[in-house]
Amino acid sequence: MMEKREKVSNFLIIIFFFLLIFVFLQFLAPLTQPTSSLSDLSGMTMVVDNEPYWSEMDHPWQDIYRIGDVICHTKATRSFNLNQNQLPFCARCTAIWIGLTFGTLFLVFFRIKNQFLFFIGLITSISLLGVDGVGRLLGLWESTNVIRLITGILVGLFTGMAIGLILDELYLFKKDLKKNKKKKGK
Numbered sequence: 712m713m714e715k716r717e718k719v720s721n722f723l724i725i726i727f728f729f730l731l732i733f734v735f736l737q738f739l740a741p742l743t744q745p746t747s748s749l750s751d752l753s754g755m756t757m758v759v760d761n762e763p764y765w766s767e768m769d770h771p772w773q774d775i776y777r778i779g780d781v782i783c784h785t786k787a788t789r790s791f792n793l794n795q796n797q798l799p800f801c802a803r804c805t806a807i808w809i810g811l812t813f814g815t816l817f818l819v820f821f822r823i824k825n826q827f828l829f830f831i832g833l834i835t836s837i838s839l840l841g842v843d844g845v846g847r848l849l850g851l852w853e854s855t856n857v858i859r860l861i862t863g864i865l866v867g868l869f870t871g872m873a874i875g876l877i878l879d880e881l882y883l884f885k886k887d888l889k890k891n892k893k894k895k896g897k
Contacts, residue, residue, distance in 0.1 A: 716820055748796060756783060757781065802856040810867020810868035813864075823872065840862040
C-alpha cells in the first residue's frame with residue numbers, strides 16, 4: 712500500500728511545518744492567557760461570537776482564537792481545556808488539525824501505492840465522522856470528546872494524505888509536461 716519516498720516535495724514540507732506550527736500555537740494559546748479567563752467560547756460557525764475575549768490578546772494568540780471563532784462553533788462542552796482555558800477549536804476540529812499535520816508528515820516520508828485502498832480509508836473516515844455527527848444531531852446519542860477526537864484525527868489524517876497525493880499527482884503532471892515539451896522541441 713505504501714513505499715518509502717525517494718524525493719520529498721518541498722511544498723509538502725512547507726505545508727507540514729505550517730500545520731505543525733498552527734497546531735502547536737493552538738495548544739500554546741490557552742497557556743499564555745490568565746488561568747480561567749477563557750472558560751466558555753461557545754458560538755456558531757462563520758460568526759464572530761467571541762471578539763471581546765480575543766480582541767485584547769497579543770498576536771499570534773489573537774489570530775488563533777479569531778480563526779477558531781470564525782470556522783468552529785467552539786462549544787465549551789465539546790472542547791478541551793488547558794490552564795483552565797478553552798482551546799481555540801472544539802475537540803473534533805482540534806483533532807482534524809492534528810490529523811492533517813500527521814497525514815502530511817506521513818506523505819513526506821512515504822508514497823501511497825494503492826490509491827483505491829486509500830480512497831476506501833478516506834470514505835470510511837468521513838463516514839464515521841458523519842454518522843457520529845448525524846446521530847448526535849438526531850438525538851440518537853450524545854457524542855463524547857473522545858469519539859470526536861478519534862473521528863477528527865482519522866478524517867484529518869486521511870485528508871492530509873490526500874493533500875500529499877494531490878501534490879504528488881501535480882508534480883508528476885508537471886514532470887510529464889516538461890518531458891513532452893523536450894520531445895516536441897527535438
